[in-house]
Amino acid sequence: MKVLYFAWLRQKIGRGEEAVDLPVAVRTVGELAAWLAARGGGYAEAFADVKRVRAALNQEHVDFAAPVKGGDEVAFFPPVTGG
Amino acid sequence: MKVLYFAWLRQKIGRGEEAVDLPVAVRTVGELAAWLAARGGGYAEAFADVKRVRAALNQEHVDFAAPVKGGDEVAFFPPVTGG
Amino acid sequence: MTVRVQHEDFEPGVEIARLQREDAGAIVSFVGVVRGESHGEKLVSMTLEHFPGMTERELERIAKEARSCWSLQGVSVVHRVGNLKPGERIVLVVTAAAHRRAAFEAAEFLMDYLKTRAPFWKRELRASGEHWVEARGSDDAAAARWKRD
Amino acid sequence: MTVRVQHEDFEPGVEIARLQREDAGAIVSFVGVVRGESHGEKLVSMTLEHFPGMTERELERIAKEARSCWSLQGVSVVHRVGNLKPGERIVLVVTAAAHRRAAFEAAEFLMDYLKTRAPFWKRELRASGEHWVEARGSDDAAAARWKRD
Numbered sequence: 309m310k311v312l313y314f315a316w317l318r319q320k321i322g323r324g325e326e327a328v329d330l331p332v333a334v335r336t337v338g339e340l341a342a343w344l345a346a347r348g349g350g351y352a353e354a355f356a357d358v359k360r361v362r363a364a365l366n367q368e369h370v371d372f373a374a375p376v377k378g379g380d381e382v383a384f385f386p387p388v389t390g391g
Numbered sequence: 392m393k394v395l396y397f398a399w400l401r402q403k404i405g406r407g408e409e410a411v412d413l414p415v416a417v418r419t420v421g422e423l424a425a426w427l428a429a430r431g432g433g434y435a436e437a438f439a440d441v442k443r444v445r446a447a448l449n450q451e452h453v454d455f456a457a458p459v460k461g462g463d464e465v466a467f468f469p470p471v472t473g474g
Numbered sequence: 475m476t477v478r479v480q481h482e483d484f485e486p487g488v489e490i491a492r493l494q495r496e497d498a499g500a501i502v503s504f505v506g507v508v509r510g511e512s513h514g515e516k517l518v519s520m521t522l523e524h525f526p527g528m529t530e531r532e533l534e535r536i537a538k539e540a541r542s543c544w545s546l547q548g549v550s551v552v553h554r555v556g557n558l559k560p561g562e563r564i565v566l567v568v569t570a571a572a573h574r575r576a577a578f579e580a581a582e583f584l585m586d587y588l589k590t591r592a593p594f595w596k597r598e599l600r601a602s603g604e605h606w607v608e609a610r611g612s613d614d615a616a617a618a619r620w621k622r623d
Numbered sequence: 624m625t626v627r628v629q630h631e632d633f634e635p636g637v638e639i640a641r642l643q644r645e646d647a648g649a650i651v652s653f654v655g656v657v658r659g660e661s662h663g664e665k666l667v668s669m670t671l672e673h674f675p676g677m678t679e680r681e682l683e684r685i686a687k688e689a690r691s692c693w694s695l696q697g698v699s700v701v702h703r704v705g706n707l708k709p710g711e712r713i714v715l716v717v718t719a720a721a722h723r724r725a726a727f728e729a730a731e732f733l734m735d736y737l738k739t740r741a742p743f744w745k746r747e748l749r750a751s752g753e754h755w756v757e758a759r760g761s762d763d764a765a766a767a768r769w770k771r772d
Contacts, residue, residue, distance in 0.1 A: 487636015
């Protein structure tokens with residue numbers, strides 16, 4: 309699975325994207341966030357306040373209950389501020 | 392006093408403006424309209440349905456109850472259709 | 475604040491750029507275009523008559539009213555008169571404000587008031603002949619919704 | 624329907640003229656401009672990051688939604704990314720419709736949705752350093768008012 313980070317999540321984690329081998333225990337976007345946060349360091353910082361994090365699954369906005377599977381593209385980012 | 396006509400009032404009356412010696416009996420815009428209508432012909436046609444006629448006194452919208460005096464400029468026209 | 479009545483065409487991009495400033499984050503414009511059809515007939519052309527002098531004063535009054543109701547950094551109103559063909563620009567309103575809601579509301583207010591208070595009259599030339607355009611009740615209703623009680 | 628994400632500037636007049644047609648009597652545009660101040664500090668510059676691919680898809684979804692809610696003859700959305708200075712144009716929305724109310728409402732809807740759904744993020748460089756812009760609750764509220772129950 310491909311995981312993308314934008315804005316200050318990207319800065320804290322120190323990269324914009326990475327390939328992740330999805331563990332069987334991770335079935336939702338929220339579980340993926342928790343699993344990434346458990347890596348500590350910048351990941352823990354990025355996901356420290358999960359209320360400030362939004363997600364997209366295959367380029368569509370989803371909430372953290374959305375199911376994920378291998379081959380999906382998941383993006384994490386702050387609330388958008390364009391316009 | 393100067394009286395102006397616009398749009399189809401101007402066409403029916405056959406002129407865009409004229410100087411009028413205000414009779415003492417005419418004290419309001421409405422009385423001026425009635426007095427002009429009494430001339431018959433195009434004037435009678437122009438003021439036949441007074442609900443379709445609007446007025447401006449010295450370039451400000453007014454209703455037919457507005458008082459007029461010598462030296463005023465009164466304009467008669469249909470509801471506006473710009474924009 | 476700019477108010478102009480003119481025969482010649484105007485450039486929306488130029489008028490928008492005039493109001494572009496660092497303290498105006500939002501610029502809204504409205505461009506009115508002569509439509510090609512009226513009352514189910516093809517429109518040949520449209521002639522706009524106005525009341526010189528009162529028109530400019532009335533447009534200024536309306537623009538001042540918008541500035542008193544919303545916090546605006548700029549307002550421009552340009553209205554053409556004379557003979558216009560389908561597809562031609564006829565009227566332009568531009569509003570600039572710090573935030574978008576004020577700019578949108580003020581532009582809509584200006585158009586609603588312009589349509590019910592500015593002394594312009596349209597005469598259409600259609601296949602069936604010349605017709606003065608009748609005022610629409612929907613325009614009065616649109617203007618009335620801005621009235622405070 | 625046009626949706627573009629680009630580094631270079633755009634010309635509002637050109638984009639408006641693209642939607643000018645005989646059957647679209649009303650063209651509304653919104654231009655967003657980088658303001659010179661933020662949080663009481665002078666803004667040096669602003670950098671816009673986005674999610675390539677998803678941005679375009681999201682803008683297209685929002686534009687389609689506008690077309691399903693209002694009868695529109697045309698919709699254009701242009702959004703810049705990269706580094707921008709105060710006073711520079713950042714976003715453009717243009718809507719064309721037969722009547723002005725639809726054009727105004729659709730343009731405001733597009734801006735409200737763009738601000739809450741399109742994946743753009745602003746980073747400001749101010750005297751005190753770099754700051755990511757925080758999303759505003761007022762933008763969520765603005766978008767929510769279009770929701771049908």
